[in-house]
Amino acid sequence: MKKINPVISIILIIILAIAGYMFLRRNDEPKKSTFFAFDTIINLTVAGEDAQAVLDECEREIYRLDKLFNVHSPQSEISFLNENAAQSPVKVSQELYGLIKRSVEYSKDTHGAFDITIKPLVDLWDVKSGKNIVPSQSDIEANLKKVSYNDILLYPEWEIGFSSADTKIDLGAVAKGYATDRLCEIIKNSSCHWALLDLGGNIYCVGDREFSIGIQDPKGERGEYFRVIKVKNTSVVTGGGYERGFEKDGRYYHHIISPYDGYPADSGLESVTVKGTSSEMCDAFSTAVFVHGKDLAKELSAKNKDISFIIMDKNGNAEEIK
Ligand code: ADP
Numbered sequence: 001m002k003k004i005n006p007v008i009s010i011i012l013i014i015i016l017a018i019a020g021y022m023f024l025r026r027n028d029e030p031k032k033s034t035f036f037a038f039d040t041i042i043n044l045t046v047a048g049e050d051a052q053a054v055l056d057e058c059e060r061e062i063y064r065l066d067k068l069f070n071v072h073s074p075q076s077e078i079s080f081l082n083e084n085a086a087q088s089p090v091k092v093s094q095e096l097y098g099l100i101k102r103s104v105e106y107s108k109d110t111h112g113a114f115d116i117t118i119k120p121l122v123d124l125w126d127v128k129s130g131k132n133i134v135p136s137q138s139d140i141e142a143n144l145k146k147v148s149y150n151d152i153l154l155y156p157e158w159e160i161g162f163s164s165a166d167t168k169i170d171l172g173a174v175a176k177g178y179a180t181d182r183l184c185e186i187i188k189n190s191s192c193h194w195a196l197l198d199l200g201g202n203i204y205c206v207g208d209r210e211f212s213i214g215i216q217d218p219k220g221e222r223g224e225y226f227r228v229i230k231v232k233n234t235s236v237v238t239g240g241g242y243e244r245g246f247e248k249d250g251r252y253y254h255h256i257i258s259p260y261d262g263y264p265a266d267s268g269l270e271s272v273t274v275k276g277t278s279s280e281m282c283d284a285f286s287t288a289v290f291v292h293g294k295d296l297a298k299e300l301s302a303k304n305k306d307i308s309f310i311i312m313d314k315n316g317n318a319e320e321i322k
């Protein structure tokens with residue numbers, strides 16, 4: 001057999017190594033996408049083969065879900081339900097039915113601190129409008145009477161009715177969580193290695209890569225963290241009144257409303273972070289604990305082994321509850 005010149009073989013090996021490295025790098029180069037949906041900024045980072053196609057699929061999925069769950073759009077399925085369910089039961093998609101059914105369960109689990117029938121009070125306070133008006137006590141009381149998850153009637157065959165003409169649903173505290181879980185499924189069913197999904201504070205770290213996630217300091221600038229946690233294949237959801245609100249006559253009013261008294265929740269907490277595998281559950285529980293307070297975090301983590309909390313109270317004390 002003819003001997004190959006050693007110099008040529010070394011050159012060949014180097015060329016092959018470089019080509020291999022370039023190929024792997026090309027496939028592993030993370031792709032990013034930033035867009036606005038669900039009333040928030042969405043940042044998706046996906047790594048692996050077909051990352052761009054997977055990102056496009058995620059984006060389409062978000063817009064599809066927005067059409068189902070967006071209460072601000074008169075064309076959404078939830079708006080149709082809100083308009084008609086008090087007259088007679090409405091047949092809805094299995095997805096909307098499932099989300100509402102599980103939301104009722106979250107209400108039961110959280111002593112009613114989380115309640116999707118909060119919409120009349122959310123509209124009354126209208127925190128996001130920028131009008132900055134504090135409603136009268138009598139208006140708050142009148143709208144508080146309209147809030148009760150017991151007025152949601154779940155029938156077989158995906159039909160939902162309302163037992164009161166005043167019942168209206170707002171999915172703002174849980175829809176982003178559900179959407180995050182759906183995106184996570186898309187990634188897991190693709191050939192991608194890992195992904196970092198951030199739907200305005202609803203984070204999911206997907207794949208076998210470990211991520212460091214910073215938890216926003218409620219009193220700091222955006223991007224200032226009071227803790228950094230390492231997570232893998234986990235959702236991390238942070239919520240708190242500091243995110244949206246207005247100040248009036250020296251008092252701060254925010255967008256998370258207590259179904260107990262009709263006012264922006266004031267349970268002594270500044271922010272609530274929840275870790276778990278269901279982003280939807282984390283989303284619901286972060287809102288609920290913010291409304292109800294620290295004791296509920298202890299109760300929920302004792303019942304759900306998969307869930308843990310990091311809470312920050314008004315005095316700046318952080319505590320982990322497992
Ligand atoms: P964010 O959407 O800012 O991440 P949350 O997940 O806590 O924060 O959701 C807050 C939104 O949920 C509000 O803007 C409102 O639409 C709705 N909401 C407010 N209070 C409650 C409540 N007690 N239970 C369920 N939904 C609520």
Ligand code: MG
Pocket residue numbers: 172173174239282283284285286287
């Ligand atoms: Mg929430």
